[in-house]
Amino acid sequence: MFEELFVSQSAPTLAGIKTGNLFTAEFVNHEIAMDEIRQLNVSLTPKGVRVIPLRESKNRMLIYVYRPNCLQVDFTNEDLLEMLRNLKYPVSNPERCIVCLAQRLRECEVFPHEIGLFLGYPPEDVKGFIENKAQNYKIVGTWKVYGDEREAEKRFNRFRKCTADYCMRMEKGSTLDKLAVAL
DSSP states (O other): OHHHHHHHHHHHHHHTSSSEEEEEEEOSOHHHHHHHHHHHHHHHGGGTOEEEEEEEETTEEEEEEEOHHHHHHHTTOHHHHHHHHHTTOOTTOHHHHHHHHHHHHHHOSSOOGGGGGGTTOOHHHHHHHHHTTTOSOSEESSSEESSOHHHHHHHHHHHHHHHHHHHHHHHTTOOHHHHSOOO
């Protein structure tokens, strides 16, 4: 059951066409949930995918699935770096930024919308979302678009097709380690 949720929420990252995905999963036992995450990392890390819990509350866990190499490339974007620098992130190290993000998720009363930068969303759209308080967007899909709507629509369609394909392949018996593309 968890693997089906994982694939339905993370297919574009598993396919290597998106930096990261984020989803919430329910769990009954913390240790069992952490063991599942460890097992996922054992099978997916060789393919270039990592899975980490960012926040936990009661019986829910916010899970971040990402490709460190893609995040490293994203961190060459000066607009992204400027936004994170302004929020006091240690931008010289993306992994330390993830730790900072997890801390902000736990401690801040306001949701840290810069999280979109860790998912591969265009910085102009993340900035537009924050500045416009989630209003006045051009289109909405995987995220709210304030910049290039044509390019965003192409990406949304690609993500939808990928997710449908991966869910179908999972239903037909494919395993996570077969679905994850090595980059």
